Structure formats: structure tokens, C-alpha cells
Amino acid sequence: MNAIVTVVGQDRVGIIAAVCTLLAENQVNILDISQTILHGSFTMVMAVDVERAAVPVGDLRGLLEELGKKMEISIRIQREEIFDAMHRI
């Protein structure tokens, strides 16, 4: 099962490192990363495989939000189907 992690906020040192560390600690495999600066803010979209994740997606969301709060950026994880449904026929 795939999910999409999105990170949006003020650019700073260590965002990618922190997010990737948290994902790795929870056995989440990163499939793809794209990153850009959009309207002045750091924007990263990751496709991840949560099939073998140590915790359910719902809990992962809590952990990422917590990390986001600490780093003053917005981090979220959502199951991929939602984007497929809305943007692909």
C-alpha cells in the first residue's frame, strides 16, 4: 500500500533528513521524492510504501505531525488512493 507524504513550510537545514529518519525508523520505504521551492516555501512530495510499516498510517500521521510541529512546518501523510481518485480517470 502506498501513501503520499507532503512537507510544506519555511526552508531550513535538516528537513529531509528528519523526515527520512522518522520514516526509516518506522520501516517505511521511500519510493520517490520530488522537491521544489513553491511561492517561497519549501515543498516536498514523497511516495512511500507503508506495506511493512511498523505502525498503521493513522499513527504515522500523528508522528509526522508531531515532528512538523517541532520543525514549524506542515507534514502530512495520506493514502495514495485519494489523489488517484481525484486526478485520474
Add this chain to the structure above:
Amino acid sequence: MLNQKDILSTIEMIDQQHLDIRTITMGISLLSCCDPDPKRACEKIYDKITRYAEKLVKTGEDIEREFGIPIVNKRISVTPVALVAGASETENYVPFALALDRAAETCGVNFIGGYSALVQKGMTLADEKLIRSIPEALARTKLVCASVNVGSTKAGINMDAVALMGRIIKDTAKATESDSGLGCAKLVVFCNAVEDNPFMAGAFHGVGEAEKVINVGVSGPGVVHHALQSVKGESFDVVAETIKKTAFRVTRMGQLVAQEASRRLDTPFGIVDLSLAPTPAVGDSVARILEEMGLEVCGTHGTTAALALLNDAVKKGGVMASSSVGGLSGAFIPVSEDEGMIAAARAGTLALDKLEAMTCVCSVGLDMIAVPGDTPAETISAIIADEAAIGMINCKTTAVRLLPALGKGVGDTVEMGGLLGSAPVMPVHPESSREFIARGGRIPAPMHSLKN
């Protein structure tokens, strides 16, 4: 991989444009709960609802967390209670409402609909008992919603029921006066009521429905408004296309959530209702969409045409996105729940007569409109009759949800808070409709009801 722009646009819709699943509503048949002993019937009702909907709220919350989409309400609709209570030997139906209220509270849902009677052609003894119990039932419960269907294209308009409902609405306002007449916000009078509507206060589980079913209502006025901001000055062809595309996306999301909820709750998927349901929050208003089309204030000339386009384009966009579209589907125009409508009503641009015209082309009817507290019951009945006539002749659902503001007059405001918002009291015509309503009987079904 998915396009980054698409992913971010979905997130922006959720974060900034108030995109949400407005409701997951579980419909439950109560026909198996009939019992000559009313106490036993109420026990059966409580047991069945709490058994079927035990995991509804938790499932909704789980889906919300995993998909990152707000699911604002989890609700239950049941078989019109008059049909169930009619089997019991009792004059007092209020205990049935109390049983529904208890069940809803146990399940953790925020409303339960179906304290209802379908009397478009005539009233059974049970229907009349239920209708007469509505003021007390709504005063003594927190979560119960009531509805009465008084007309249909097939049957005509039951004017005896229309006359009765004028008085019931006033009595409900009085019975819930200490609560700003909140009872009236939970009471809808329909023409051509639909059996699979997931939205309150008019949801009930029709007798043609299965044992239990999951219906989902999506919303997103803010998303449509935002999309239209990018096509300023373009022709209506472009406007219609833009709304269709947006409605398609929103409905696809609803379809996904509905299927997921249906699977997890082991309950058949019923319909997705793709209604633009506004909230009092800024940026979540249907009125502002109409204004975005080029109207200075909602309610001015052109409003009906703008709403007609919106309502139709929402349906066309949504219909391909879901395997089964139903409910009311279109654009709601509840005055107190729409920040732009409230402003237009306060400014005096949006009046009751214009709203009536708008209900010819919106998805339902006159909704959440405060009228002066001293409005005669006959005038309320006459407003219901007008609305029912529009529904009957145009083969569409119409409804009336009026809030008589006791002790208040034009210019005052009724504050209900939360999603129900605040309603500026609107003027009604002072000339009497008393003799018209006193006639009673039935307005015959129109010629085009004879389709067989």
C-alpha cells in the same frame, strides 16, 4: 508517480478551501422493530441502531486519519418512525423519539433523522399522532431530526397536512423557545422527499431501501468558488465546464470514502450525494459562488440564472464520478448556514420572494430562514404550500425549514451557533392567507403525473 501539482492542489482544497466529506450517514431499517408493546418496540429500536452503527463513528474517524480528509459528521437515518410506531398500542409517540436520541448518543453520532411521516396523499392515525408529537419530541431530545412529506408530483399536495404543519412549526418554536427555537432547525417539511438523502434535518431511510446502507454527502462550495476565481470574465460555457470539472474531483473523493466506509462497516454502499452544502465559515459559501459569476450581491437580478447553472453543472460533473448518485445532489441555499447569504439578507438584497424563485432551480428549498415570531401559522402553511407546488409541478424535491423567531422582528438575528449559524429575521407578506389554508383537502397531482 502522481503529479506534484495535483497532490498539492488536493491539499490546498482541504486546507484552504474547506473541502470535506460533509457526512457519512448510515441508513437503518426499523421495520423489524414493530411491536404492539411500545416499550418493547423502543427497546428493539435502541438495540438495533446501537448494534448496526456501533462502529460508524470510529470507522469515520479512521478513514479521516488515513486519507487526510475531514469527515465532518457521522449520522444515522432510520425508517420513518410513524410506520414503526403505528404497530404499537399507544397514543404517545414521544418515547420513540427518546429511544432514537439515546441510541444516537450511545453511537456518538451528531444527528439521527427519521422521526418522520409521509403523508403526501393522506394521513394514517399513526402519521397524525407522530406529527402532533413533533414539538414535544424535538423539545425533549437533542439529536433527533423530524421531517414530514406533504406532497409529491405523483400524489398532489395534502393541504390538511400543510395546514397542520404551519401550527406544528409554531408550536415547535414555542416548545424550544429557551433554546432559540432550535427545534425548528431540526424539522423539515418536504415535497417529493427522497429516500436516500444523507443530509439533515431531512434524512430518513425509505421503505424501498435495504436493511442498512451507507450514504455519503460531499461538499465543497469553497473549492468551486476558488476554481471560478481563475476564470474571471470568461463566458458561461467556461464557467459551466470549470464547475463540472471541480464537482467531478470532489465527487470522486466522496465515492472513494463511501466505498471504503461501506467495506469496513460491511454495509452496502447506497449513494453519493454531491451537494454543495455551505457553512457559516468564510470561504465556504454558495452565495459567494453566485457573486463570483458577476453579481454584486446574491439576491439581485440574475441570481436565479446563476444558481440554475451552478446546480446543473454540479450534477453533471458529479454524475460520472460516482457509481450511484442520489440524495438531493445540487446546491443547498440555507440562509443561516451561508456566510454570503447572511450578508445578503442583512443588506436587504436577498428576500423571501427571491429565495422562493431560487428554490425552483436549487437542490432543495427554503432553508433555515428566520421569520418574525408573530407570523401567523396560516402564513407559514401558505409558504409551505407555495414551496410544495414548485416541487410538485417541477418534479423536484422542495422543502421548508423556517425558524419563527419568537419575540423578534425584522432586523433582529437568531443565533444558533455552530454549523447552523445565525439567521437575520426576514419579512413575510402581512396580508392574510387564512381562508386559503382553511379550505383543506388536496391539491390534485398535475397532468404530467399521469405518465403510465
